[in-house]
Amino acid sequence: MPAASSQVCAFSISEVKTELRKLGTGKAADLMGLTVELLRWGVLFLVSFITQCINRACADGLPEEWTWRGVVPLHKAGPKRDPYNYRTIMVANLFSKLLGRLLDARLTTWCESSGARASAQAGFRQGFTTIDHALTLRTVMEGARRLKNLLYVLFVDFAKAFDSIPRIWLWERLLAIGVPQDLVNTIAVLYSRVIVKARPQGLGVSSTLGVIQGCPLPPCLFGLVIDELFWNNQVTCAVLGDIHVPMLLFADDVALIATSQAEMQQHLKGLEDFCSKTSMKVNLAKTLWLQVGSSPGISVEFQGQPVDKCKVYKYLVVLYGATTWGPSLPKTSWKKLESLQKSFLSEELGVRSQIPNSLLRAETARLPLGIEALIESITYARRLRNQASDRYSTQALKASRSHGWYADLTRWAARWGLSESFWDSVDIREELTHLVVRKLWHEPSPRQCYYLRDISPLLPYKEKPYLSINDRKVRHAFARFRISAHTLNVEEGRWKNIPREDRICSVCTLGKVEDEYHTLLVCPGFSDLRESFHISATNLKELFALQTLSLGLFILTVEKARQLALQNSNV
Template identity: 25%
Template sequence: MRIEYVELCKTIRKKVKEDCRKHHIRIIEQAVQDGRLRRTRSELADGRRQIAALKQADGNVAGTTPDILHVVKQFYEDLYRKVTSSTDASASHPENDEEEDSVPPILPAEVRHALHASKTGTAPGADGVTVDALRTGADSLAAILVRLFNLCLHQRTIPAGFADARTILLYKKGDAEDIKNYRPISLLSTIYKTFTRILTERIRATLDAAETDEQAGFRRTFSTIDHIHVVNELVQKVTEYRLPLYMAFVDYEKAFDSVENCYVWRALKRQQVPVPIISVLKKIYDEAKSTFCVCDTSVEVDIQRGVRQGDAISPRLFNACLRDVIRSLNWDSKGINVNGRFLSHLIFADDIVIFSHSPKQLQRRIDELVAASSTVGLKVNVKKTKTMTNFPGTASLSISGEPIEEVNEFVYLGQLVSFPRDHYTEIKRRVQAGWNAYRKYKHFLTAPTIAMKLKRRLYNMVIVPTMLYGAETWALTKQAETRLATTQRRMERRMIGVRLLDHRSNEWLRGVTKVVDIVKAARRRKWQWARKVATMSGDRWAKRITEWRPPSARGRGRPRRRWRDIICKIAGVNWMLMAHDVSSWNTLGEAYLRNDCD
């Protein structure tokens, strides 16, 4: 009987595993057919981990629901507790200004546009109203929402509970009893988010006009590729022209949760945002409540600082406050002189990298940034802040006496940066990331019952973008392209179900899968990015650094492969002028995709 029982358990486990695999395949198949792969993440998730116990501040473990709620309340109230004095806060209140701006009333078209721009499939707030429901009744509800929003805007008040948040805690990784290893997710009312989205659109142009090209986060026409390209070009040129470069990658500790609200309002006022909008935003932050849902019950937490998670306007508020901090540092004449303008730093949201030719100057500027940031509530995380230089061992930098680690390589905005610049190492990282994404959908991509057109669609939607992140900035070599191509062919063989021993040609594989050619896709991205750089405004750092030639002598010997080499080879040294002719540029691009131009 014992043997029979063991065999029965093994059979049951196999059947359960097989049924789960078939269920996952059905979900992914439907998502690929509908073109809504994002929704499968929640459907395929293992479920949310329930909090059974949490460590208290003294190290003891809280195991009962009241004790767990006490730990949650104490931790987040300490995190969100205001640290500025009442005098500092009152000095920046918009109500203290004698001169006020008038704002035009909100229009029904703005409401419909905000609803159309909202993401569908997101969890609703406490009222249970979804984006889909509002979109369905947009024509009927627009007039009602306009009256409500205009009342809030002109009376500078909000209805009770309008901006309240329901917050859940999602486990990340590490010790499950450490509350620091949980991510708070705020669920806000969809109607409230529609209102703040309208306010965001109204102040977008004003804040963009006050922003500088050093900030690329949460801005239209900017992306991570802008700053990755700048860092790549800077590293390549200081290496080729033998110039010293010292970089500090600064990391803030819970930046969005710790910024002081009074300094946000001050920054908005300085950047010419209308006073009525500032006043209604301040009213929201003063009256909104946050309820944390834990263990099937809830506890209210007093939020005194930080921008609201899940709110469309929050990134813009943080950017405005950080811009105010950077402006106070007066770094316009510090950093790397690039054709008469100094590149002192780059910012993407709360990620800052500082540049200098001198370690002493870099230390001074780190100290200045730390001091200025602390005044608005931002604290630099010394453990995650790193420095890097092409003259290792020549500098010893610190923050408040604590040494900053010097590294040989650093992952900046998702791409590996190193001295000297090694794009092949980065491409190997992308290949590994591609395999990780492939294994996530392995059962679907290798299932013989799934049509190849669905496999191809998933592959092109997920695997190709994963492998080619940052390809716009790569200095591609024949070796790198071969690595990409061989990786793709291995994936294709698995999708079809053949082996190397079957001796199928590459042409046959591609004829069956018809997936996007990874090498051509990488070249196309780079070619399109080159044209974008060429047609940029001259003030954008991506263009300025590309045109820059350092005023010093190069080292002897052939330099390493540059990003622009292949572009100059195909379009000539005046490729930036050629790029303005779309027809000629596209013709040259097609030739680049077809030919071996190494």
């Protein structure tokens, strides 16, 4: 606990109101049964009282209930009797969580305005994303390959990083970088007593080590701890444009970059000193390194133990960040990914996999995955062009203009008629949506013609309202009749090559083709159902414009009645 001063922060009503509105709703209640909604709905009447409570707690100490943290264990993998196979989630007291947000806002504002954050750190910082580091790493590695230089990347995994930092060292670190004394004191008040409980009425266990889980403040606090790796670094190593890139930090994910064994040894020495100071431990089972270049490799040891070498490493979200790898992916790979998208949409709508992709996408307003990736990539590139020139990701963009990511992106966009000069003057999503719709519906099939004529126009390209109905069976019934994925004779006969005029309704004696219009609006076999559900539409477009739960239940009931009628006729 800092002892230099007893001064603490005082928060304004405006600050409390702002942070209260940022608290997410729909979350579990705390150990006292309080939910965010209770405070959010009464913010106009309660904000003054809440502000007084928080300021009084900071000055006099937190009430007992504010110190409680509910622990919820989540099994990860392995034997369930092994406690190390569980990840814990902490449910914070609502008032202490709000205090954490207030402190996080103050600390973040001070750190960013005073330049206290490491330029290599992208974790939990506004305006930074995991994609920034994924792009930077890709560009550095591509540059090394192109120039035939050696490059080594050590991916460090810390063991229970957030739980191992001594709090006394944390306060010393904050004061050392110049954080105002009253802010450090107030943070220490929040940490002065932390009681972890498995049940509201059960006995608690005092937590005295690490940052508090379930609190908004730790990401910034822990980031400042990891930043020390950067500030104490002496390695110049890889060059990206006009700047050196010795490491990439994202919260507790650390990638150390070197161009020689000597530089790697400097990194390892700095890492050992850092762990000794912070009591953090490196998990050697998950810490790996890789080499770019074919020259003889180096040996990498940490605290006398060898570190395993790998050929492939899943860094951050690079396997999911299509913004980074999408521009370089061949068409054949995109087709494989889009077949997976089609399977998902078919499952979501409850229809057969043979249904055309264009119909599935029209109902769900989904674009091909490749187009979504292109939109995100162009949007990301526009952001990079407007950010500070000393950012790693900005330098990565400049370095890849002739080779690599940005060059691939401009070629990809040009194939869709979007030259770089148009990126800032058009709505990229709207432009590509129109291009895709025109391409997929240029020569409509019979199913597409039915959809356009009787169901829905393609534009505006929005998800259909019936998909928000909670009852899955109703949603599926809706979808089957809207995109001709049902078992009516008009569709089944097509698969059996029966002439359309011979696909007669089996429920009635009118001798009409059993299609959607006949079944839902004409067939006398279901006239009583139409009366019960008050169906008065005279055509399918009028009928399907409703998209209500009642209409969905009507369609589902007709399907069941038809199936029963067919079973009885076969007896």
